[in-house]
Amino acid sequence: MLGNFTYENPTKVFFGRGAVENLKEELTRYGKRVMLVYGGGSVKKNGIYDAVREQLAAAGKEVAEIAGVMPNPTIQKLREGITLARAHRADFILAVGGGSCIDYAKALAMSIHEEEDPWEKYFVRFEDPACEVVPVGCVLTMVGTGSEMNAGSVISDPEKKEKRGKAFADARLFPRFAIMDPAYTMTLPRYQMVSGIYDMFNHICEQYFSGIDDNTSDYLAEGLLRSVLHASRIAVRNPQDYEARSNLMWDATWALNTLIAKGKTTDWMVHMLGQAVGGVTNAAHGMTLAAVSPAYYRHILPYGLPKFKRFAEAVWDVDPTGKSDRKIAEEGLQAMETWMDELGLAKNLTELGASEDMIPDMVRGTLILDGGYKVLDAKEIAEIFRESL
């Protein structure tokens, strides 16, 4: 049954080739003092930085920069940014990059006017901001996290070996706008492309594999999953296929912009397992999810059989004729693994640098959630990690 919910998504999206041309006019809605946030040197090499700088100049903005935002943005980097943004008296934050960069910009947006320590308030106590939130906009260059159209933010403390985040409830944390030019994602290495594809695929699964109802969200999730399969198969053969890359970009946005979770419970255990792997290795986020997924889903299949059967038929076109529900469901997971092989995703934790002796640490590092078909205990988690080696 569709439970009660509120839906609100204020992000304005400019999508397509040359979308950055909208930046100048869109920026006229916001203040003069812009904090430009980006990562490493790639946006400088591929011309995106220059294109954005040109728009900022044309809009007459006073710009200060926070460069070097890393893949898992740290609380130390956040503190550095807060100091810079306060000194600049920033009244707008523009993030140019992927999910990490946008996550960082949101954390910054709610910290500039906050007197308390942001780590404690937002990433330990998980409170929503009570202070003024500086508006954020973004130019997306990497596909997968969905951060361009949600209020989620994840920040890490490498000293404590902690990675913490949540989907905040405050609509002020959604990017006010997102510039989404699929051509901007084409220079990404293949490894990161497929890692992003599995990330978006799994975002949909995490919301789909929970609950027993046939609600609108489940049907939308199936449509998105089929779109990801179709476009990803084209993109792995030809990463320069604009159509496929543009569909993947839009799929990723809707995979995690709150819509397909409305009215239902959600799981998110694959992400909890994957993050624990991330805590002990340097593996790409999407690859950690890929490595633990098959064992996890095989483990919970008996507890969510009707949904896994539905998944097999509606997403993978498994022919049910003359088969038991269990058999149909298992064929669905087999089809998923075949597709994962086509993409060249990580097949096990060993290739990501994890080993048997790290399992106790990974088990301790796994936050146990209760929205899925089976609430795991420590023994089951260890088993799933072992099977995933």
Add this chain to the structure above:
Amino acid sequence: MLGNFTYENPTKVFFGRGAVENLKEELTRYGKRVMLVYGGGSVKKNGIYDAVREQLAAAGKEVAEIAGVMPNPTIQKLREGITLARAHRADFILAVGGGSCIDYAKALAMSIHEEEDPWEKYFVRFEDPACEVVPVGCVLTMVGTGSEMNAGSVISDPEKKEKRGKAFADARLFPRFAIMDPAYTMTLPRYQMVSGIYDMFNHICEQYFSGIDDNTSDYLAEGLLRSVLHASRIAVRNPQDYEARSNLMWDATWALNTLIAKGKTTDWMVHMLGQAVGGVTNAAHGMTLAAVSPAYYRHILPYGLPKFKRFAEAVWDVDPTGKSDRKIAEEGLQAMETWMDELGLAKNLTELGASEDMIPDMVRGTLILDGGYKVLDAKEIAEIFRESL
């Protein structure tokens, strides 16, 4: 290929049982002088009017009323409303009703501060508003049109026998919020429920049956169509099934809130044909669409064969084994007609009050669009109407 587009949908939705309880707090964001817009007496009989009035009183609003907004709201009624709203110096409009009521509220919102004649400016020249637009909110009581989360408005001039409208581009015309309580739709007569179901189903089809690309929008459309089929089959057996009614309510919103048209061309010829029928009869909108759809889709099937084949397999689970594409596609349309029979939809124009001698008028009343698989000429339109009798 996903073409360039802008996506922006600022409507905040409060969904579920008791959603009206959010009204008081949400209204604090807007001005004191509220124009309350509603239709006939049904909202007074079923208690919705009282619940809304209670919230308005608790929020301390000064309320004036425009009652009696009819199913196809007229320009004459709009002029009456403009006078009332100006006299009240309204700074917020609250619509309580279905699509007609919300369409009317939007037309009012962009006319209060407009000096030009609204019919000429908005519904003949189809311009977007340049004046101040009064914010609109809505409490939805009828499902189908999607007006609760888009910027569309349709107004009629019965004297000229014209019904005109469009999806305006101005984001200020989206309702700021929509209160969506599925229980509010349960008192609706069965005839109106199924008419609304076909309306939402066809909204999806109008956007789906155009273009040759496998883009995200097409996959989302298929997910929504499957959701409509599933929930509608439950709802016709038991209209009091809250789960089915709630899914239908949410399906209808996403069927026409701009998402599934993004990056693609659209058709809308069934609506053009249906509106021409509406010009000469008093038939319910959804029923006019139902009566002309089978003949129209059979007519254009050869021109859009790959999409009709896809429709058959992805939406109706037609087994393609050993069949020609044409055969698969035709079986899809047969399955659609079987479902339409299950719902008890109008099967022909005769039962809606149209007859052979009205065909020339209906042909003249049909606006020809060019986004579908075949641009119709007058002879083809006459043929489709004749087959639909």
